[in-house]
Amino acid sequence: MTLLTPTSRREGQHVTTTPTPPTRPSKLWSTLIAIVVALVILVATGTLDIQWRDLPEMPGQIWHYLQLMFTSPDWDRLPRALFEMWRSISMAWIGAILCVVVSIPLGMLAADGVGPAWLRTTLRVIFAVIRAFPEVIIAIILLTVTGLTPFTGALALAISGIGQQSKWTYETIESLPTGSTEAVRAAGGNVAEVTRWALWPAAAPSIISFALYRFEINIRTSAVLGLIGAGGIGSMLANYTNYREWETVGVLLIVVVVITMIVDTISGAIRRRIMEGSRARVVATDL
Template sequence: MQTTLENHPLPHLFWRRWHWLLWVVVVAGVYSWAIGGLHFTGIQESAGSVSRSILKGLLHPDWAYVYNGSGEDLSSLILQTLAIAFLGTFVSALISVPFAFWAARTDQHWAHLRSGSGKVVLTLIRTFPEIVLAIMFIKAVGPGSYAGVLAVSIHSIGMLGKLFSESLENMDRGAEEAIRSAGGNRSEILTLATLPTIFPEFISYTLYRFEIAVRSASILGMVGAGGIGTPLIFAIQTRSWSRVGIILLGIIVMVLAIDSLSERLRKKLI
């Protein structure tokens, strides 16, 4: 017992035994602060009738809106939403690669400042939500799918750049060391070792980002950035709940199909 006390002083033993209590107090304090900031104003009198109308519309969707040949039907706008998400993700995946090499930390001491500045830039890009970027681009290029593509691509650069840089930092350097020991130069190391090693993980992250972009593109239309969100917000404003029901059903089917296909592709890559 004496040896144990000498090796582990009483304050250290007390901290090891009761440190979880400090975390409980911290978490409880955060929850209390968050709940205290909420101001419950009650439920409006029309909430019941509105909820019943929404439920009725969801259970009886407007099937005639699925396709009517106008180019503004559900099928056409779902394809437009997919196009916005795909093009925005494809462009951002290409641009994110140099950002990833810029932000990736290496063992060389001089490169810490370079990687630190790259991480700051990627953080600044991610700071702006896609819907804010969409509103800004609508003011710059006008409403439509072009603004949606720009919003998705710019925001995705920040996300993919961060994920790509972490892949570079955690990659297996065995192939690089082998080529370097055989006398290979930097371009040969990049093309024969670095890129083939990280390419499957890059593709996997890009597919995952595409899943998120599909959901985002469905919402950006609510501010005028094209896609299925535009008729959705119009249907909500006019209380056309059957139209809302078929649009939501189309979004659910689209997201489930993309998630399933993307998951299968990622499993084959990794």
């Protein structure tokens, strides 16, 4: 005797079972998350005191100031603008070098298999704390010690970059293949020898590429630091904006955009060459 379930029926001598449809997944959590996000947006919008009636007039105002800045730029200010832009680039370069010198050793010590557990945890917490502070806040803190100088901006860029560059470094180390590391250890190498002969040669192209990318970020940030008195093109831009000399402001913006694009193009080409050379060496080694 065959027992039939509610989803079964007899057909001749065979029993056919009707498949039970799967249970629909619950959308409770996704709905709650959507409600929370919507509430956050509403609260944030309500506390910003936005004058919604002024929004339709903003495109016209922006177009008006663009005309003031770029209709007849004051090209007599170009030599001074180029000099101040050079100071901003110098600030960014010094900050990038200081960042690399400090962050690469610390980042390698923070990688798994290199430093002890207590040191890795301590360093990663320090890096996270540094990343939590924007460059402008770091520069304001340093102003009380170093004063309103471009060196303040360079230090702020260096300190801020340590948190990010160190994170890139230990993540790069941890993503490397383990073959060369195991080979050096099998030959009797200690941690320092493994780092020198296995980890660093494989990670150097990526780390150097990240350092160049950090330099590109520093150039953009150095202009912002100049707005608080750290020197460079940002300080000049803030001064002429306060005095409403829009023809000079237009020249400064043109210089910032053009020079930044040129530096990005050169740095990007160097980074691509470094990474392509690294891949070529890896392929040659595999062959």
